Each structure stands twice: as C-alpha cells, then as structure tokens.
Amino acid sequence: MFPFSVLVGKAVRRISRLRGGGSALPGLVVEKIDPGFMGRALTGLPHGVVVISGTNGKTTTTKMVVELLQGQGLTVFTNRTGSNFTRGVAAALLGDVNWRGRLKADIAVLELDEAHAVHFVKLVPPTHCLLLNVLRDQLDRFGEIDQTTRLLERIAAKTTGTVVLNREDPRVAGIASTVPAANIAYFGLDSSLRSTFPNDDELRGDIGVPPPSSLPADVILEHVDGNSASFLVDGELTSVDLRLRGVYNIFNAAAALATARAVLGDAVNRPALFASLATVEPAFGRGESLVVDGTPLELVLVKNPSGFRLGLKSFDATGYATMIAINDNYADGRDMSWLWDVDFDSLGLAGVDMVSGVRAYDMALRLKYDDVDVRAVETDTTAALKAFISATHGQPKRIFCTYTAMLAVRRDLSKITTVEVVS
Template identity: 55%
Template sequence: MKSNGQAGLSANDNATATGTPRTPWNAFATPLIGKCVRLAARLTHHGGSAFPGKVIEGIDPGFLARTLSRLPYGVVLVSGTNGKTTTTRMVASMFAQLGLKVFTNPTGSNFTRGVVSALLQQVSIAGHLNADIAVLELDEAYAVHFVKQVRPRYALLLNVMRDQLDRFGEIDNTARLLGHVAAATDGTVVLNREDPRIAKLAELVPDGTKVQYFGLSDDLRSFFPTDDDMHAADMRDTDDADTTAAESVAPADSATVSAVSAAPSATATDGSAAAATPTPISTNPLPADVTLTAVGDHTAEFLIDGTVRSTGVKLEGIYNLYNAAAALAVVRAAMIDATAMESSKLAKPAARRRIERFANAGTDDLINAVAQVTPAFGRGESIDVNGTRVELLLVKNPMGFRMSLKSFDPAGHDTMIVINDQYADGRDMSWLWDVDFTGLRGTGVRMVSGVRAWDMALRLEYDQVPVGKVEQDIDTAVDAFVKANPGTPKRIYCTYTSMLKVRAHLGHLTKVSDAGVGR
C-alpha cells in the first residue's frame, strides 16, 4: 500500500477491522436489554438518542460488528465535514427506491453508539436485522473507531473543511482520520475528485479495493469552493481583492445558477431525456463516474456513462446537488457489484428477488430515485406552523454557513439564528467570524437565540446587520419568532444541538415528523 504524506497515514498505521467477534454466552439478551433501556430513556426523557447504544457497548462490545456482518450487501459508510446526513439519506432512499431493504441511522447521531442505538430499534428480540444493506453516517473521528470493528464494503468520502477545530485540529488531521476509512474499505471507495485532500486518499486504498470519483464540470467549480479556495480568498491583501476573490469562489445566486443551467455547455435541458455531450466538460485528469454538469432551481444535470441526464429534485440548496452526485456514484458502484452477486446463495426467496431487482435497475431508475429524495431533518426541512412555513437549516462551520446564506435569498422571509456551543456543536465558536453575513443587511435578523446568542449578535453588528431581538432561551425565542408576522415564511439557521431543541419545540406547536430523535 502506498503512503500518503498529506493524509499522515501509512500502511503501518492502518485502522483495520478485527474479525467478527465471538458471540458471548449472554448475547441472546442484548437486544432485549437494549430495547428496555431505550424505552426507559424515552419515558424518562433521559440520555438522548445514543444512550441505549452507550449501555450496550459496555455490556456487549461485539453487538455492532456481529449484527452488521450478516448483511448480504454489507455496509456503506458516509463521512466528511459537510453533507453527511443529507447524503446518507439520499443513498439510503435510493437503495430503497431500487428495491433493497436498508438499515440506516436517520437521526444524525453519527457516533458508533448512535449506530448501536439505531440497531436496537430495528433488530428483533432474537437479534435479527431485516435488511440487505446498511447505509451509515459516521463522524470523522468516530469513523476510525467504527472501521476497527466493521470493514465497510463501500466508503463515500465527501470533503474536508475547517470544522470544530477544538475536536479535530487542523484540516490535514481530518483528512488523516478519513484515510483510516479508505484503508479499511474492502469493496469500493468513492472520492470527491475536486477536493485535493480527499482525492489524495486514493493512495491509501488497499489492493483489491476499487476507487471511483464524483466531480464537477469546470464551469461549476467556482460555485462549490474547496476549503483552500475559501481561505485563499480570505487571505487577499486588500479589501477590494477580498471582495473580488470571495465572489469568484462563492456559490452563485439563483439567477446566476439558472444561467449556467441554460448555457450551451450545460447540455441537456429536456426533462428526463438524455443528450450526448460533444466536448469534454472537465479538465480534471481524474475520471469521474458521475459529474454534476448544471444546477438550477430544484433541477440538476449529471454526466453518467458519457450521457447528460436532467432531473428535478426535492432537495433544498444548490450544495445538495453536488451531494446528489456523490450519492449517485456510490449507488452505481453497488449496482455494478450486484450484477456479479450470486443471489441464488441467499436463503430467502424474497431477498433473492430484491437483489435481482436491484441488479437489473438501469440509469433511468437511478435518476428517478434521486428525484424522490426529500430533505433530511433539519437540513432544509420545511415545517408548517399554523399556515406559516418554517424552514430549518443546519450550520456548523464557515463553509456550510456561507453556502446556506448564498443558496437562500432572505428577501420575503423572517430570519432567526440559533447558536449553541455544546460538544456536538463544537465549543469554539470563533468560526462565526469567518462567515460573511453582509447579505442579511437588507432584511436584518429578527431573532438571535441560543447559548451564544450575544456572541452571534455581536458578529452581526460588525457586519452591520440589524438585529431585532436577542433571547437566549430557545423555546421563548421560537415562540416569539413564529408568532410574529403571521404568514411570512420563516428561516432558522441553527447549530446541531440548537436545531434539535428548535425542532422539539416546534413539535409542541404543530405536527413534526418523527426522525427518530430520542426514540
């Protein structure tokens, strides 16, 4: 295996998975104990969604590996700084649309114990998991622990950005963590070719494991800047250079994006029909299995097998269209493997039929599947509160916040920002000073809330953004915000724990779909 100086991982430094652990004598009781703990946690509102997993990890450490090792299609592991939850939802939804039974961790509880908790919800009392494949979102650091127990069959590695520096350290350390995942995957590793640190991880992939890429056409590169692009712009010497560079790497507004979709180089614009692309669309030497070639208002075009295909999408935000390219790439990798799988070896006829249906799916089926994916909870999720649309947008690092602000026009909306600094959010909130809030000057921010509400209000003041009110108590703030200006759409930007709090309180005001939080 090749070494990778940039990722800081060598062949002798791999985090390799152990074999399936021996079943302990008391393993028969693990599912029952876990379900009882989960029920108790729900009734007492204690411990959070990952608490049952923490208990089971203590009494039966092999439960996770033992259960997942029985899946005929193994595990798809999704990780990276931005987009994990939405991309995991895309991949899981597409597999299900194409006929497979899928186990996933839908709450965004992306630690190993969160996966165990999700398993406890799904397994039978006998410990059987009724699924063909698992699609799991893992935090970059906890992914290393996961692959020591379970070798993924597929790994989808999205990007590395400066995020929660108090946890991960500098960005190269985050790449090193993801390098452990690449080195432990035994089927196919799917990498973002536009992120140089992610693409470099191909050097760590073991012999026998395939590497595939997803990417962008050249004319879209400036809409999806890498971490290096963003910080290069920030380091310009003069204010004018700062402004010019920021515009050159910032995602476009909806008008600009629509213009790209209509440009001749963007090719097909005739709905689901396919059109041959006459000229190369990317100068990147790495071959992409799926390339995003055009984006519009809830539309996207992808180059697959030399043909550009258009589709509508239900996802919010142009950044999620690139996540869709990533999801398409990993599902295609599994489809290719399915054609070689001997389904006759599966004991149950129903399982054989599902595998055969999946293996026989075509690219049109794949595109139709991605068109059906809806936003993950708290990631562009829209909730109706007494006739007012309230949209939740998770923000957790400079790039994610910048992309959200650029993707959603504040005009005609009331805006609220909720910032907490708990462990899952990252304790260090200094990253807020790397976000450009000037786009909110015209509309202002009606409400600021959360533990770090006053820090956020100060940051907005420096960007000359008017703030209507600061209220640290989230429940009180949400009540006031939602009731003001009835009928005016609301948009709430929030960090992870504040998003859970906001969403839970909205559940007292209206019907909110159960995403599994606290179940």
C-alpha cells in the same frame, strides 16, 4: 452472552423512549456489556456495509443513498436518528434486530462522525465508503484539518470494496493514493460550478490552491438551476427536479448517485435511480420546510463557514423573516470563532429579526460588523422562537441554527406544528 445483551439493550431502549431520553443511550449500554454486538449484527449482509463520513453533508447524503438503494428493491438498515457515533449505530440496531441479534436487511448504510468511523471500521470493515469533504469544523474536537484527513484515510484503508471520493476536494481526492486504484470511484463538478463549491483552501483564500481536478468521475454535476440539476453519468446527461433545497444538497446528490452505482454495479436500474432521487425529501433540519400559522418556516443547519456560506447563498433572504440560533455545546463545537469567516452581506437589506442561543451576543456582534440590522436578541431559544413567530406573523420564515439549537427549535415547533418524528 449475546441474546442477553440484546434483551438488555432492547429493554433500555424501550424505557428510554418512554421517558423521552436520548436515542444513543441503549447503544452505549450494549457497547459496554457486549462489544462484539455490532460486528455480529452487520457481518454477512448480502450487499455489505456502506460508511459515509466527512465534515459536511453526511445526514442528507446518507438519506439519499438509503432511498436510492430502496428504490432498487434493497432492504436497507440505517442510523436514521442522525446519531453518528458508534453508540448511535448500536442503538439503531437494537430497534431492528430480533432477540437473537439478527438483522433482516440486504445492506447497511451508516452515517458516521470521522473519529467514530475509525473505531467502527475496526469492528466492522465496510464494503464501501463515501468520503465527502474535509473542512474546518469543530477543530476543538479533532485538531487540525490534516488530522481529519488522516481519520478519513484510515476509513478508506479498512474498506474492502469501493472507496467513493470527492475529486474537487484535494485532501479527499488525495486519499486515493492510500488505497488500490481499482477500488476508487469519484464524483465531481463541471468546471462552470467550481466557484460555487470552494474547497477549504479556496474558502480561506490560501495561496497555492491546487488547480481543478481532471480525475475521471463516475458522476458529474453539470448544471444547477434552482432545484433542478443535470448529472453526467456514463456520457449521458440526465436532468431531474429535486425536492431537496440548497446547492450543497444538490452536490451531495452526485455523491449519493456515485455511491449507489458503486454498490449496485451492472445491476443498477438507471431510470429508477433518478426517479428515486427526485422524491428524496430534506433530512430533518437540513432545508426542512414546515408550516406555522399558515406560512412556511424553513430550518437550515449551519456548523462551519462553508455550510453557513452555502446556506446563505442557497436561500434568498428577500421576503423572509430571519432568525439565527447559535449554541456552543459539544455537538456544535465549542469554538465559534468561525462565524467571523462567514460573509453576511446577503442579509443586509432584510436584516435579522431574532438572534438566539448560548452565543447569541457573539452572533449579534458579528452581524453588526457586516452592517446587518438585528431587531432582537434572546438567548433562550424557546422564548426567542415564540417572540419571533409572533413578531413576524404572516411572513415566511427561515431559521439558521447550529445542531443543538436546531434540536431545541424543532422540539418547540413540534408543539405548534407537525414535525417529522425520527425513530
């Protein structure tokens, strides 16, 4: 049956793209008519399958791992659209397999939502997995934070090779007890950077937070200065200037380095690894910099207290016009109460020029409680973006936005400037 299912899936993909439809629809179709499609396509790749999951940083980290491995000469398949459900992986496969369903690649590196990753690993046991963090994010979808940890444990349990863990997140580091010690690698932080990257308990000020981890890490982020970072690997310190912006992306770089090293083993070309890292551009919407009317416009994705907090910390508001767009669609998470766990004092002097999205008035109210001046509120993102650009002509701009708001803003921006097209 599989040549038929591949042909049907490819036809749906072509029609969907012509009509401007969603990128995951072809994957949903092929999943329904041929549940074994992904397993057949991904089994037998020379370097296996890497699954990347966790609350924050999946898209950017996946992009980094892909480019690090490509820099080592590997042909890498990945779900570039950022659709991190299994149907998104199936849809991406339909674009790369031949009519027989065969994939020409050395390795697959896949970003997967925590719950969908559990379903995926039942179909395709990964050879490697990278588990980034566990933070309170979209709890209306996954339940309590410990449930998210259990989902990651199930991913690790199905992994046949190395499990790469964040030693600074006690819930993630604790997953090591569920898999053989020989199959664990860690990435981590120098003690001087611990306060910059609080885990979920520290962010909420919980009593009894575990002390900093002393577990041996394969890659340690030692120092950060703007976009420059130093990493300790095998006792040797290497400094690199990054194109990525934001301290959270730089810590993700340590995770990507650890994962690439786990995949490549002794065959790794260390100079080439860091040369590749230096050239990685931000993933779409994650600190992405565009140009509008001759001035820069940055898009910063925010989806939980930790991400928003680190976004505000990473990008100085001075000299920038600021817009915030907050939606509460399913992909954003419906519970926006987490906005009250973010400190917006850093926006106090500059103020916010525009607040938009479905939950614009909730966001405006939250800013009022931190004495942040809000100059305009418009729930319609298209109208808000137009007014924001017009009112701040000549100024550099920055837009903080939830996931679906980011997609809407990028769509509107594509009509007036060049925006990366993700195929």
